Amino acid sequence: MQSGGFNFSFPQTNINKDEAFVFLHGFAADAKTGGGAMIATTASMMLGIPIDQPDLNYPSFNEFTITNALTVVDRLYATKAASNPNVKLIIIGASMGGYIAARWTQLNPDKVKKLFLLCPAFEVAIHWNRLLKEEQMEEWRQTGHMTYQGQKLHYEFFNDASKNHPSIPEVNCPTHVIHGKQDQIVHIDGSRNFLEKHKEKGNVKLVEVEDDHFLMKSLPVLISCAKSFLM
Numbered sequence: 001m002q003s004g005g006f007n008f009s010f011p012q013t014n015i016n017k018d019e020a021f022v023f024l025h026g027f028a029a030d031a032k033t034g035g036g037a038m039i040a041t042t043a044s045m046m047l048g049i050p051i052d053q054p055d056l057n058y059p060s061f062n063e064f065t066i067t068n069a070l071t072v073v074d075r076l077y078a079t080k081a082a083s084n085p086n087v088k089l090i091i092i093g094a095s096m097g098g099y100i101a102a103r104w105t106q107l108n109p110d111k112v113k114k115l116f117l118l119c120p121a122f123e124v125a126i127h128w129n130r131l132l133k134e135e136q137m138e139e140w141r142q143t144g145h146m147t148y149q150g151q152k153l154h155y156e157f158f159n160d161a162s163k164n165h166p167s168i169p170e171v172n173c174p175t176h177v178i179h180g181k182q183d184q185i186v187h188i189d190g191s192r193n194f195l196e197k198h199k200e201k202g203n204v205k206l207v208e209v210e211d212d213h214f215l216m217k218s219l220p221v222l223i224s225c226a227k228s229f230l231m
Helices: 035-047 066-083 096-107 124-131 134-143 156-164 189-197 216-230
Strands: 019-024 088-094 112-118 145-148 151-154 175-180 204-209
Touching: 019 066, 019 096, 066 096, 066 156, 088 096, 088 216, 096 112, 112 216, 124 156, 134 145, 151 156, 175 189, 175 216, 189 204, 204 216
Parallel strands: 019 088, 088 112, 112 175, 175 204
Antiparallel strands: 145 151
């Protein structure tokens, strides 16, 4: 396959029955939209492997929390393990899906083989305190909801993220992170701190690219990294 002069062809892939590929989408997106979803779908087509893309907005985006999203991955894994108790996940996570992938891996270290994270949304509470003014945060807390990209989001999302989950999860599996240096949505500092946290383990690699949050200019780099790391 050719794109912009780059060759994205892959060798024939031998699917390991004890591996299951999963893509976790970003915040306010769904499993089928966004740059990360396009990358996951493209990788699935070229590698000849199925990639599960669950909807993390459970039971709805209005009621989205990290805890609720983790239960979606729990159910997906339970379904996989019912037919193969030895299965391990290889998770591709974009933005908020990247954080959820790392957090689920922290809670289930024996169930994940690798992580491939695209502009992961680490330091969630810091991000929202940076995004909103103090009076906006207080209004969100008092009313219990705010409007985000035309949709209502309840305050329990922020409350859950702040009180129940670490800003930077610690993982044991091999992890590859790609983050745009011009990302104005999720600052690259979180990924740099994630790398620093795992410095002694040496299991995390961070690739910084000249791109924004959507990584569309870096597609050749992403595909190349996916080819060498995931397979």
